Amino acid sequence: MQIDFAAKELTVKLVYYGPALSGKTSNLRAIHWLGTSNACGELMTLETQNDRTLFFDMLPITVSSGSGLKVRLKLFTVPGQVMHNATRRLVLQGTDGVAFIADSQRSEADANRESFLNLKCNLEENGIDPERIPTIIQFNKRDMASIRTDEELELIAQRSREPIYKAVATRGYGVMQTLRGLIRDTWAKLEGDHQLEDKFGISPIRFMTEVEAKLKHDPGPGGR
Numbered sequence: 761m762q763i764d765f766a767a768k769e770l771t772v773k774l775v776y777y778g779p780a781l782s783g784k785t786s787n788l789r790a791i792h793w794l795g796t797s798n799a800c801g802e803l804m805t806l807e808t809q810n811d812r813t814l815f816f817d818m819l820p821i822t823v824s825s826g827s828g829l830k831v832r833l834k835l836f837t838v839p840g841q842v843m844h845n846a847t848r849r850l851v852l853q854g855t856d857g858v859a860f861i862a863d864s865q866r867s868e869a870d871a872n873r874e875s876f877l878n879l880k881c882n883l884e885e886n887g888i889d890p891e892r893i894p895t896i897i898q899f900n901k902r903d904m905a906s907i908r909t910d911e912e913l914e915l916i917a918q919r920s921r922e923p924i925y926k927a928v929a930t931r932g933y934g935v936m937q938t939l940r941g942l943i944r945d946t947w948a949k950l951e952g953d954h955q956l957e958d959k960f961g962i963s964p965i966r967f968m969t970e971v972e973a974k975l976k977h978d979p980g981p982g983g984r
Contacts, residue, residue, distance in 0.1 A: 761856050761950055770960070771832045772950070773854055774942055777879050778861035779871040780840030783900035786929035787861060788835055791939055791975075794932055795821065799974035823970045827961040833943065833971075840875065849882040857894040857946030858883075859938060860922070861929075864899045864907040891921075894945040898925045898938045936975050943971055 762771045776784040792803045801820040821833040836855075838848040852858075860879060862872040880890040897920065899913055908916075910926070917924040923941055927934030947964055950956060957963045 761954070762854070767830075768828055769830045769832055770956075771834060772856050772946060774833060774835050774857045774859065774946065775852055775855045776835065776837045776859045776861055777848070777852075777875070778840060779863060779868065779875040782840060782861045782863040782868070782872075782875075783898075783927070783929040784837040784840065784861045787859070787898070787900070787927070787935050787938070788837055790929050790932040790935040791835065794936055795975055821971070821974055823967065823974065825960055825962040826966070829960045829962065831962065831967065835939075845878070845882070848878070849885055852879075852882050852888070853886050855888070855893070856950060857942050858896075859942045860895060860897045862897055862899050864901045864926075865904050866906050866908060869908075892949075894942070894949045896923045896925060896938065896942050896945060898927050898934065900927045900929050902926050902933070903928045903931070940968075940971065940975065944968055 761773075763769070764771070776787055778784050788803065792800050799821045821835075823831045823833070825831060836851050838844075838851045858879065860876060862868075862876075883890045883893060899908065901907065913924055913926065923945070925934055925938040925941060927938055929935055944964075947956075947967055951964055
């Protein structure tokens, strides 16, 4: 979290992490498409033949508070390819919350596991405690064949400290529910650490109400 008192702006950084081609960029594109026209800034994408996202997408959503302070949410993705680990670590610097985008296909289980371990390693390299950073998991590509069943995901959710969401990002299903969950958990952590309501008059309920107003509902089912 960064605060610019001169500009009266508080910036919260959220990072979408996961293996290559799991749907990180698809999530941000869907958010940009589904969000209200005055909520989202320019969506920037750099693509290569090796990965859909070489560096990051930046998607600011600005929410005003009663004190006049603006909260700016910036969403980033990281490249999934192993060769870009230094870039992934760089993008994670200063993050306030993480959405881990997993591929629901059974064939991608090892890639999901390796990427999640890599996430924890890179958080630690940046001096961030993986156990304290708000993290949620989205199982994307629920429309594909040979995927983990809903029952399997429920078992994973029972064993996991991270909330589990389900999505088909290319269709927009579950995308906003995932984002709302990430924002809610991240803000709760920031409120506990920094007492934002006492300092700036931004209550968690009012904040999420304004966020909801900026975001449209999912076009279909998905999420826990």
